Amino acid sequence: MIHTENLFKSFDSNQVLKGITVEFQKGKTNLIIGRSGSGKTVLMKLLVGLLQPTAGKVWYDNTDFFSIGKRELRELRMKVGMLFQGSALFDSMSVEANVRFPLDMFTHMTAKEKLDRVNYCLDRVSLNGVNSKYPSETSGGMQKRVGIARAIVLEPEYLFCDEPNSGLDPKTAIVIDELIRSITLENNITTIINTHDMNSVMEIGENIVLLHQGAIAWNGSKSEVLTSDNEILQDFIFASPFLQRLRKAAIDSGHLE
Amino acid sequence: MLFTKFLYHFGRYVMLMRSAFSRPERFNMYYKETLRQMNDIGIGSLVIVGLIAIFIGAVTAVQFSFQLDGTLVPRYYIGYIIRDSTIIELAPTITCLVLAGKVGSNIAAEIGGMRQKEHIDAMEIMGVNTSAYLVMPKVIASLFVIPMLVAIAAFVSVVGGYLASVPTGLLSSSEYVLGVRSFFNDRNLTLMFVKAVVFAYLLTSVSAYQGYYVRGGSIELGRASTNAVVFSDILILLFDYLIAVVFT
Numbered sequence: 001m002i003h004t005e006n007l008f009k010s011f012d013s014n015q016v017l018k019g020i021t022v023e024f025q026k027g028k029t030n031l032i033i034g035r036s037g038s039g040k041t042v043l044m045k046l047l048v049g050l051l052q053p054t055a056g057k058v059w060y061d062n063t064d065f066f067s068i069g070k071r072e073l074r075e076l077r078m079k080v081g082m083l084f085q086g087s088a089l090f091d092s093m094s095v096e097a098n099v100r101f102p103l104d105m106f107t108h109m110t111a112k113e114k115l116d117r118v119n120y121c122l123d124r125v126s127l128n129g130v131n132s133k134y135p136s137e138t139s140g141g142m143q144k145r146v147g148i149a150r151a152i153v154l155e156p157e158y159l160f161c162d163e164p165n166s167g168l169d170p171k172t173a174i175v176i177d178e179l180i181r182s183i184t185l186e187n188n189i190t191t192i193i194n195t196h197d198m199n200s201v202m203e204i205g206e207n208i209v210l211l212h213q214g215a216i217a218w219n220g221s222k223s224e225v226l227t228s229d230n231e232i233l234q235d236f237i238f239a240s241p242f243l244q245r246l247r248k249a250a251i252d253s254g255h256l257e
Numbered sequence: 258m259l260f261t262k263f264l265y266h267f268g269r270y271v272m273l274m275r276s277a278f279s280r281p282e283r284f285n286m287y288y289k290e291t292l293r294q295m296n297d298i299g300i301g302s303l304v305i306v307g308l309i310a311i312f313i314g315a316v317t318a319v320q321f322s323f324q325l326d327g328t329l330v331p332r333y334y335i336g337y338i339i340r341d342s343t344i345i346e347l348a349p350t351i352t353c354l355v356l357a358g359k360v361g362s363n364i365a366a367e368i369g370g371m372r373q374k375e376h377i378d379a380m381e382i383m384g385v386n387t388s389a390y391l392v393m394p395k396v397i398a399s400l401f402v403i404p405m406l407v408a409i410a411a412f413v414s415v416v417g418g419y420l421a422s423v424p425t426g427l428l429s430s431s432e433y434v435l436g437v438r439s440f441f442n443d444r445n446l447t448l449m450f451v452k453a454v455v456f457a458y459l460l461t462s463v464s465a466y467q468g469y470y471v472r473g474g475s476i477e478l479g480r481a482s483t484n485a486v487v488f489s490d491i492l493i494l495l496f497d498y499l500i501a502v503v504f505t
Contacts, residue, residue, distance in 0.1 A: 050381065050382070075384075077382060082379065082382045084379060085375075088376055088378065090376055105282055105384075105385055106282065106283070
């Protein structure tokens with residue numbers, strides 16, 4: 001579990017996060033949603049330590065992330081996997097080398113053990129036989145899956161996904177969502193996804209945090225999204241007139257209370 | 258304002274270097290990366306360094322032959338002048354100025370590109386000390402390889418002088434060889450290698466610094482690459498002067 005305590009972040013005079021206190025639960029897919037500029041990416045960067053908070057704390061279970069020493073931080077980071085929006089695969093390395101990189105850097109495994117682990121992770125994301133391909137030779141969806149394989153290769157306890165569906169067609173996006181959810185359940189890990197993809201919200205949103213102007217506007221699950229009367233949430237989820245009409249029709253027909 | 262900016266960058270540079278020279282997570286990975294950099298910097302620069310060195314020797318030979326024409330200075334002095342001017346100044350300085358353009362801009366662009374594509378963030382999150390992994394192998398590789406390139410440049414330059422002066426009849430082969438072998442002072446070689454090591458460190462570390470802290474898009478990346486070359490060149494010339502003062 002990861003939780004934040006009164007988290008503030010400012011850039012000069014611009015206050016981006018205004019006292020975020022939230023809990024991301026273990027074994028669940030936790031979603032951070034919100035409009036562009038609401039502070040999602042900043043919150044994500046604070047959670048993984050790429051930014052320092054102006055005030056407040058981030059707890060990884062019982063560990064205060066920003067007060068531990070370098071060595072402890074390195075050990076904690078080995079328990080963290082992250083899928084980046086642009087996948088962040090190393091262009092000069094093959095798919096296999098990309099996935100193997102954390103193993104090369106942090107483990108004493110033999111070459112055979114590493115290869116087995118890489119193949120297992122690639123198989124887990126349904127990417128067999130692409131070991132020797134380079135990122136530029138693969139599609140966007142494949143790159144995301146390689147990114148996931150690299151993120152899980154060290155068997156992390158915390159998985160972060162920044163906009164996992166951006167740039168993907170709806171079908172591939174669902175595949176990626178399902179993959180993330182099944183990995184979360186299988187390994188009982190804490191997964192935090194930063195997204196504004198409504199399909200993801202409704203498919204895998206077990207714990208949803210809506211950010212609005214740097215503060216939490218709503219927190220709940222996907223089943224509560226449709227019935228909530230939170231205006232900010234409804235404005236965000238049903239942004240298009242088509243969805244608004246659809247929601248109204250559902251309410252009128254008694255499908256939504 | 259300018260002084261404050263200088264202090265800011267100098268402080269950040271020192272902190273980057275301190276972090277860069279810390280204990281590697283996995284020695285083997287750093288070793289492999291260092292070898293890769295040695296190949297890129299060394300083998301990759303051999304042709305351009307050789308080409309420039311041969312012309313430096315040739316031009317020096319032609320120029321001094323013209324300058325000494327009609328004077329009482331013996332002709333074989335041309336070989337001696339080419340050798341010493343190359344060893345003391347031209348080989349280390351010109352080679353490193355050229356390498357600042359080739360290797361320095363490449364380092365800044367490579368690290369800066371990794372920063373922009375979130376590769377550095379990805380490594381940080383994995384727990385990799387990115388300043389060490391991305392900077393240290395490059396600096397160590399250049400400290401080994403650039404002095405070798407400078408030594409090759411010095412030798413090729415002397416050969417260039419020979420090719421420009423002997424076949425064209427400016428002086429005879431025996432005169433040139435006599436000049437090259439005259440008044441040799443091994444202290445000059447030490448000076449050449451000291452310069453090469455200092456310049457190598459400057460051009461790689463400054464370029465890495467420029468790339469590591471790049472922000473924004475392609476324009477900023479281009480600017481970082483240009484800054485890497487400009488600041489490396491200025492520092493090379495400044496330290497060239499300081500080393501000359503210290504050694505004389």
